[in-house]
Amino acid sequence: MTKAKTKSKAKTALQKVKFYQTGTLTVGNRLMDEDARSVQASMDRSNALTSGHRACQGCGEALGARYAIDAAMRAVNNRIVAVNATGCLEVFTTPYPETAWSIPWIHSLFGNAAAVATGVAAANRVKGRKDVKVIAQGGDGGTTDIGFGCLSGMFERNDDVLYICYDNEAYMNTGVQRSSATPPTARTATTPSVGDKPGNVFGTGKNLPLIAMAHNIPYVATASVSDLHDLETKVTRAMDIKGSRYIHIFVPCPLGWGTAAHDTIRIARLAMESGLFPLFEAEHGEVNSSSPIRRQVPVEDYLRPQRRFAHLFKKGHEDTESIARLQAMADANIKRFNLLRKHNQRDEL
Amino acid sequence: MKPFAITLDVGTSLANHTGSWRNERPVYLDRLPPCNAACPAGENIQAWLYHAEEGDYHAAWQEIMQHNPMPAIMGRVCYHACEGACNRGKVDEAVGIHAVERFLGDEAQKKGWTVDCASPSGKNVLVIGAGPSGLSAAYHLARLGHAVTIHEAGPFSGGMMRFGIPKYRLPREVLDAEVQRILDMGVTLKVDSKVDDIQALMKDGGFDACFVAVGAHLAKRANIPAGDASHILDAVSMLRGMETEAEPPLLGRRVVVYGGGNTAVDVARTAKRLGASEALIVYRRTREQMPAHDFEMEEAEEEGVLVHWLRTIKQIEDTTFTVEKMALNDDGWPEPTGEFETIEADTLVLALGQDVDTSFLEKVPGVNIAKDGVVDVDETMMTGCDGIFAGGDMVPAERTVTVAVGHGKKAARNIDAYLRRFRYKPPPKHEVAEFENLNSWYYTDADQRVQPALDLIRRQTTFQEVLGGLDETNALFEARRCLSCGNCFECDNCYGVCPDNAVIKLGPGKRFEFNYDYCKGCGMCVAECPCGAIKMVPEEN
Numbered sequence: 001m002t003k004a005k006t007k008s009k010a011k012t013a014l015q016k017v018k019f020y021q022t023g024t025l026t027v028g029n030r031l032m033d034e035d036a037r038s039v040q041a042s043m044d045r046s047n048a049l050t051s052g053h054r055a056c057q058g059c060g061e062a063l064g065a066r067y068a069i070d071a072a073m074r075a076v077n078n079r080i081v082a083v084n085a086t087g088c089l090e091v092f093t094t095p096y097p098e099t100a101w102s103i104p105w106i107h108s109l110f111g112n113a114a115a116v117a118t119g120v121a122a123a124n125r126v127k128g129r130k131d132v133k134v135i136a137q138g139g140d141g142g143t144t145d146i147g148f149g150c151l152s153g154m155f156e157r158n159d160d161v162l163y164i165c166y167d168n169e170a171y172m173n174t175g176v177q178r179s180s181a182t183p184p185t186a187r188t189a190t191t192p193s194v195g196d197k198p199g200n201v202f203g204t205g206k207n208l209p210l211i212a213m214a215h216n217i218p219y220v221a222t223a224s225v226s227d228l229h230d231l232e233t234k235v236t237r238a239m240d241i242k243g244s245r246y247i248h249i250f251v252p253c254p255l256g257w258g259t260a261a262h263d264t265i266r267i268a269r270l271a272m273e274s275g276l277f278p279l280f281e282a283e284h285g286e287v288n289s290s291s292p293i294r295r296q297v298p299v300e301d302y303l304r305p306q307r308r309f310a311h312l313f314k315k316g317h318e319d320t321e322s323i324a325r326l327q328a329m330a331d332a333n334i335k336r337f338n339l340l341r342k343h344n345q346r347d348e349l
Numbered sequence: 350m351k352p353f354a355i356t357l358d359v360g361t362s363l364a365n366h367t368g369s370w371r372n373e374r375p376v377y378l379d380r381l382p383p384c385n386a387a388c389p390a391g392e393n394i395q396a397w398l399y400h401a402e403e404g405d406y407h408a409a410w411q412e413i414m415q416h417n418p419m420p421a422i423m424g425r426v427c428y429h430a431c432e433g434a435c436n437r438g439k440v441d442e443a444v445g446i447h448a449v450e451r452f453l454g455d456e457a458q459k460k461g462w463t464v465d466c467a468s469p470s471g472k473n474v475l476v477i478g479a480g481p482s483g484l485s486a487a488y489h490l491a492r493l494g495h496a497v498t499i500h501e502a503g504p505f506s507g508g509m510m511r512f513g514i515p516k517y518r519l520p521r522e523v524l525d526a527e528v529q530r531i532l533d534m535g536v537t538l539k540v541d542s543k544v545d546d547i548q549a550l551m552k553d554g555g556f557d558a559c560f561v562a563v564g565a566h567l568a569k570r571a572n573i574p575a576g577d578a579s580h581i582l583d584a585v586s587m588l589r590g591m592e593t594e595a596e597p598p599l600l601g602r603r604v605v606v607y608g609g610g611n612t613a614v615d616v617a618r619t620a621k622r623l624g625a626s627e628a629l630i631v632y633r634r635t636r637e638q639m640p641a642h643d644f645e646m647e648e649a650e651e652e653g654v655l656v657h658w659l660r661t662i663k664q665i666e667d668t669t670f671t672v673e674k675m676a677l678n679d680d681g682w683p684e685p686t687g688e689f690e691t692i693e694a695d696t697l698v699l700a701l702g703q704d705v706d707t708s709f710l711e712k713v714p715g716v717n718i719a720k721d722g723v724v725d726v727d728e729t730m731m732t733g734c735d736g737i738f739a740g741g742d743m744v745p746a747e748r749t750v751t752v753a754v755g756h757g758k759k760a761a762r763n764i765d766a767y768l769r770r771f772r773y774k775p776p777p778k779h780e781v782a783e784f785e786n787l788n789s790w791y792y793t794d795a796d797q798r799v800q801p802a803l804d805l806i807r808r809q810t811t812f813q814e815v816l817g818g819l820d821e822t823n824a825l826f827e828a829r830r831c832l833s834c835g836n837c838f839e840c841d842n843c844y845g846v847c848p849d850n851a852v853i854k855l856g857p858g859k860r861f862e863f864n865y866d867y868c869k870g871c872g873m874c875v876a877e878c879p880c881g882a883i884k885m886v887p888e889e890n
Contacts, residue, residue: 021402021829021838022879023793028841030857031402031829040845043854051850051867052362057370058871062848093362100362228845254871262872265846269790295790 024229038228039074040066046073046102053100055092058261060251060268061166064225065089065137068164068249069103071232072135075239078103079131081124083117085138085147086110088173089166111146113138114154117161125160133239137164140181141171144208155215155244162238162245165208168253176256180206183276184329185322186308188256193311202325212246213282219243220282224250226268230279230291237281250277258307270302275330278337290337299327367849371870373885375843375863380782380835380881384431384446389747390423390485390755392416394431394446395836401449401828407462409828410453414464417754418488419481419527421458422510424451425519425816427751428642436784436834442797444830445819452824458526466534467494472768475500475556477544480508481750482562482741484531485757486764490560491534493765498554499536502543504593508564509742510750512589513612515619516812545709547737558764561710561724561732562741562757565703565748571607573697575665584608584616584700591619601695603627605670607662608700609639614646616698617654621809629692630656633675633683648815652808657692659683668693705743713737719745729763729773730756738764782835786881791842795830798823837861837882843874 022029028041039045048069055062072080081104084090090107093100108116117136124132136154138147143165154161170188171177178188178200185199193199212220219241223231231249238245252259252267259267271277272291276299279291300323303309312319334340382395392413400409413420424447435443456462472495476483479501487497505511506528510519532538544550551559568583575581582598584606590598604620606613609632617628632639635658639646650656659675661683670692675683705723710716715733717725723745730738740756742748766773801817802808808815819827837860844852844861851868852861875883 021793021831021833022791022840025791025793026840026842026879027845028839030839037841038845041841043856047850049850050362051864052365052367053849054362054365054367055848057869058873059848063846063873066848066850097360098362098365099360102361260872261869262876264848264871264873265877 027228039071039232040228042074045070046078048073048101048103049093050100050102052098053093054095055088056253056255056261058254058264059088059092060225060253060264061089061139061168062092063264064166064231064249064251065164067225067228067231068137068223068235068247069135071235072133072162072239073103075236076131076133080104080133080135081106081120083108083113083120083134083136085113085136085142086173087139087142087171088168089137089139091173110142112150113142113147114150114161114163117163118154118157118159121160134161135164136161137166139172140165140167140169140208141179143167144180144206148206152211152215155212155217155246158217158243160242160244162235162247164235165246165248166251167248168251168256170253170256172253172256180204181208183326185312185319185326187311188308197322198311199308202322209246209248209280209282212248213285213287215244216285217244217246218284219245220248221246222248222250222277222279224268224272224277224279225252226250226265226272227279227291234281256308258310259305263305267302267305270297270305273297274299274302275334275339276302276326278333278339280337287337290339292341293334293339296340299323299330366866367869368851368864368866371865371868372888373870373872374865374868374888375870375872375874375883376886377837377861377863377883378835379779379837380786381779382782382834382836383434383436384444384834386778386781387430387434388755389430389749389752390417390427391758392431395831395833397453398444398446398449398828398831399833399838401453401825402831404825406453406456407460410457410462411464413450413453416758418485418531419454419754420450421454421523422481422519422527423751423754424448424454425523425814426510426514428749430751436782436787437792437830437832439784440789440792440832441794444832445797445800445827448798448800448819449824449828452819452821454527455523455818458523463530463533464492466492469496470494470768472496472557473498473555474764474768475547475551475554475559476562477547477559478502478508478562478564478741479506479528479538479540480562480564480741480753481510482564482753482757482760483508483560484528485754486560486562486738486740486761487536487757488531488534489758489761490764491531491536493761495765495768497536498556499538500542500544500550501538501540502563504541506538506540508562509566511592512566512585513615514750515588515591515615517618517622517808517815518615520814547709547713551736557768558736559738560730560757560760560764561737561739561743562753563706563743565705565723565742567704567706568699569701569704571662571699571701573662573665575697576667578667579665580696581665582696582698584612584698585703587616587698588612588619597623599696600625600698603668603694604629604696604698605662605692605694606630606698606700608632608702609634609641610700610702611641611645612702613700614641614649614654616700618649618652620698621652621654622812624810627694628654629694630654631660631662631672631692632656632658633661635659635677638681651805661685662697663689665697668695670694670697703742703748707743721745729767730760731763731767736767779835782881787832787834788877788879788881789832791840791877791879792832795826797830798827833880835881838880840879842877842879843883846873846877848873 049066184202191200221234397409397412432443741753
């Protein structure tokens with residue numbers, strides 16, 4: 001590890017805080033120093049994605065995007081350009097001539113966000129603008145399927161771009177079709193809950209964070225709207241690194257998943273606490289940190305509140321085999337990323 | 350500040366008022382914390398913990414003093430109903446409220462903190478009895494600007510706090526300091542001054558109102574056939590003797606205490622400390638039915654106090670006690686079984702409860718003595734006689750120091766209203782914050798801080814205080830374990846989790862506001878509020 005990297009890590013590492021009633025689990029905390037609080041707790045956060053956007057009630061993606069872009073803006077003194085793939089995030093924020101973005105923002109095609117971002121970064125380099133950072137962002141469809149070739153190229157060339165994928169596990173904007181990020185057994189418009197094995201099949205799909213790591217890029221991380229402090233720490237760290245960086249953020253979709261609008265964060269938390277969505281970081285292809293599970297739950301707790309998994313829990317016909325296979329996936333994550341290690345939950349005073 | 354490189358002003362999504370999508374709206378509210386709801390003295394516990402969390406112990410103490418004049422005493426002897434109700438008990442363990450209160454009370458004594466009084470009202474109030482209820486009333490009346498004189502029949506102030514609660518639970522220097530602070534506010538205390546004729550005294554002394562709180566000091570007796578040589582005492586005079594006599598009462602080696610209340614436990618533990626090799630409580634019902642509190646029973650058993658459950662004493666012959674075994678019937682009442690056994694003991698102490706000496710009140714016109722010997726009062730604590738109020742152990746209620754202190758406060762507020770000719774109306778109560786209203790995920794796990802306890806040998810041989818206090822570090826930690834049930838503590842969660850940026854942060858101490866122009870009514874703020882200070886209500890149209 002280079003000297004510069006060590007320094008950046010010290011600056012952005014989650015601070016060890018004393019016991020302050022809620023520790024760092026809440027967005028802010030009146031008992032904590034201002035700079036130990038989250039960006040979202042600040043009265044002058046940038047609200048890069050502002051009010052009036054047309055996302056559904058309780059949209060996880062709208063929330064995740066504001067969390068990430070606000071943190072990125074704080075990290076580099078607001079000097080960013082964002083390139084957006086087609087998808088919900090583009091459609092609900094920017095129905096021309098109106099936009100909810102208060103940053104320089106560009107949209108081209110569904111599949112070319114990574115390539116356009118590469119171009120913006122190249123233009124900046126040519127013009128000698130070292131202070132302006134480039135972020136590319138899109139949903140799981142634009143990232144794992146349609147834009148995958150461009151993204152892989154961007155990684156391979158190590159272009160100076162942070163790519164953020166907001167993963168809601170299907171094409172929500174066009175009517176909830178399956179993507180290669182859709183989990184097994186989930187019902188979508190193209191994987192209906194009919195037949196012997198209803199919903200999406202097992203053994204398909206891609207794990208993009210692991211694919212990104214295989215490109216040996218400087219930084220890969222997963223994050224979730226249910227852990228704001230962790231998300232902000234990762235975005236801040238990514239903004240301090242040069243080269244290709246990738247952050248994959250878990251953002252539940254009330255409409256596509258069939259969950260209550262107020263449950264978005266709770267569902268994301270259950271994904272994290274069941275082990276189905278592990279939070280980790282990797283540098284140059286090596287995992288170097290993960291967030292331990294605080295209160296472990298069985299996958300059933302995560303699946304049951306979602307209508308896209310309702311066919312697993314039909315009265316009298318519970319699909320125990322599929323539930324067990326999903327649990328096995330969670331258990332594999334727990335083992336792989338060491339999520340059940342003891343961690344000191346009680347911050348010392 | 351205009352963001353870098355932005356030229357587009359028109360065309361912002363802010364023109365799109367998404368609030369019109371909503372059919373339910375979130376609203377902020379304050380709910381009543383369960384601790385506050387449970388406190389017999391009506392303390393705003395959460396409010397003083399809030400100050401203590403910031404390390405502002407003076408403000409915390411002042412908040413307690415709005416309701417309770419004796420935090421150092423209360424933190425030691427109160428049976429803390431608040432902790433039984435505490436929602437944190439469902440997360441890990443209840444907040445040790447009493448321990449923090451005691452810390453604040455001790456800090457106040459160390460630092461000499463005082464309270465302010467209103468300007469003099471010109472009214473005189475007579476208080477009869479210097480127990481917790483009388484002292485509390487005197488304190489609150491003095492703060493409201495009235496001149497107060499307390500007449501106390503006994504030689505010292507404190508009432509049952511001195512004559513009922515042993516030193517090892519309440520050191521006398523703590524009691525004296527708390528009383529002294531009340532006297533320093535200008536309250537006059539006359540000891541050894543038994544009142545026989547209230548109305549004459551009120552007339553002669555120019556008193557405008559009177560609060561009677563003489564307590565319940567007459568020991569109940571039991572009809573046990575006993576020989577002349579038997580040594581029988583009652584708990585009230587024995588515990589009182591510990592304070593007023595030069596020598597402690599002679600109990601002998603083996604002491605039997607008859608009764609199952611906290612007083613019985615206090616007597617047994619005192620006997621142990623006075624050198625009894627055997628202190629045995631005899632109670633006619635079971636442990637579950639015993640009115641004594643669990644923690645006191647546990648401490649007593651640690652010190653070697655023994656208990657015989659389901660026994661009644663039938664006869665005493667010198668040092669031989671004949672006891673009959675009892676059995677619970679289907680209704681849970683003990684019934685004699687006809688089986689007998691004998692115990693050898695030197696002394697019997699009766700701890701069967703106390704009655705009120707109401708003789709001096711019987712001559713006051715209008716005052717009604719209820720069947721069980723306690724005095725009837727209305728909802729303002731006034732007796733049937735205009736201007737004469739009563740409270741504490743002598744009126745129908747649970748007999749604890751905390752209830753008595755609460756009576757004193759309530760009576761003082763009503764006496765103040767009576768003197769100023771208005772009717773005191775307590776503010777309406779909010780709905781209670783239930784555990785289901787909270788999102789406990791957000792609270793860091795934290796075990797209760799433990800108060801240090803005196804070692805067992807000292808507990809069996811001396812009257813040193815059994816429990817020590819928390820140091821500042823631990824008291825602060827304990828205060829911060831408060832979940833702030835039902836009341837916003839500005840954690841910024843609602844402000845952070847709104848996908849529509851529709852929560853306005855107003856700044857420290859000012860809480861938040863909803864921007865209903867953009868709030869879509871998803872309810873995430875309600876679901877993610879740790880303390881249950883937001884709720885959804887239907888839109889009207």
